[in-house]
Amino acid sequence: MKIATTRAVIATAAILLTAGTLTACSNGSGSSGSTSSSNASKAKIGLLLPDSVTARYEAADKPFFTAKVASLCPDCTVLYANADGDASKQQQQAESMITSGVKVLVLDPFDGEAAASIVNEAKLKKIPVISYDRLIDSPDDSYYISFDNEKVGELQATALVDKLKKDNVPAGSGILMVNGSPTDNNATLFKKGAHSVIDSSGYKVLAEYDTPGWDPAQAQNWVSGQITKFGSQIKAVYAANDGTGGGAIAALKAANVNPVPPVTGQDAELAGIQRILAGDQYMTVYKAIQPEAEKAAQLAIDLANGKSPKGDTTVNTAKGAAIQSFLLQPVAVTTDNIETTVVKDKFYGADSVSQICTAAYQAACTKYGIK
Structure with a gap:
């Protein structure tokens, strides 16, 4: 989302x-x-x-x-x-x-x-x-x-943990968890699925937040405070959907965190897919x-x-x-399978490619075979 x-x-x-x-x-x-x-x-x-x-x-x-x-x-x-x-x-x-x-x-x-x-x-x-x-x-x-909403959380957390291990981020490193709305039963299931993976991964949750109403602005404000508190200890951000992920990324960029650590998402929103192509967001979940x-x-x-x-x-x-x-059944999406998921399904309509591959993202689209 x-x-x-x-x-x-x-x-x-x-x-x-x-x-x-x-x-x-x-x-x-x-x-x-x-x-x-x-x-x-x-x-x-x-x-x-x-x-x-x-x-x-x-x-x-x-x-x-x-x-x-x-x-x-x-x-x-x-x-x-x-x-x-x-x-x-x-x-x-x-x-x-x-x-x-x-x-x-x-x-x-x-x-x-x-x-x-x-x-x-x-x-x-x-x-x-x-x-x-x-x-x-x-x-x-x-x-x-x-x-299958527990599966959504499992897909997000598995992708995040696998990315950290691939990048040789040492065990014990910290993850922020930006969860969904406390009034949304799905958010509870996403969180449960994510914890089932993260808690046994060797990485630790520095802090977590249930985002009222899935509001990206509130997610951004919370992550800003955690950057002040934890700084370079933050090696990844679990975000329950693309909106909260976008808020987290905005906070990281505003704090001049470079490179932006891997951030998850959900819903395959157009802006989320474009952030993945730009390298700002690591993955989303396509439903x-x-x-x-x-x-x-x-x-x-x-x-x-x-x-x-x-x-x-x-x-x-x-x-x-x-x-x-x-x-x-949900599907995890990274740069590796944008073409075979949201593009193939014309998720943004018949002109999905043109919507994704605007001038700012054309080079990335070419790199990842989106056509």
């Missing part, structure tokens, strides 16, 4: 509920194998995303989701809202959608515990809720669709968002049609409830 692009703040739930009649139709070809029917032909589907500091939500999740709904149900309407990093705002947005008559809610919670109240309210209206990308701590989630968003859309239409396909697995909430789940 670059120092984040600032998105327009949407002032009220009414403005946020952008409804559009969607076009284009085909039989559902998602992995559940079901098709749309007249039951959902005019259904309203609610999509609630958590923040605007993480570029993927507006750039990828939203358009992929709405396009898939359009292909499955041409007369369905997607109501969309972004919580802008505010759990109370997300609650209001959800209540407005429930009042407007949505048939299904697809909810990526800003705060996984607080969002349980949204699920409770939806249940009273017999509206199923799909926990999207982040797990809501409620036994009444209809489905959970995300990635193929299109199949995640499309699976959520397929499940939403299934639920609107009264269907309940079985999940591939179950995942337990913090309180131990088993939720039918679909988990996708």
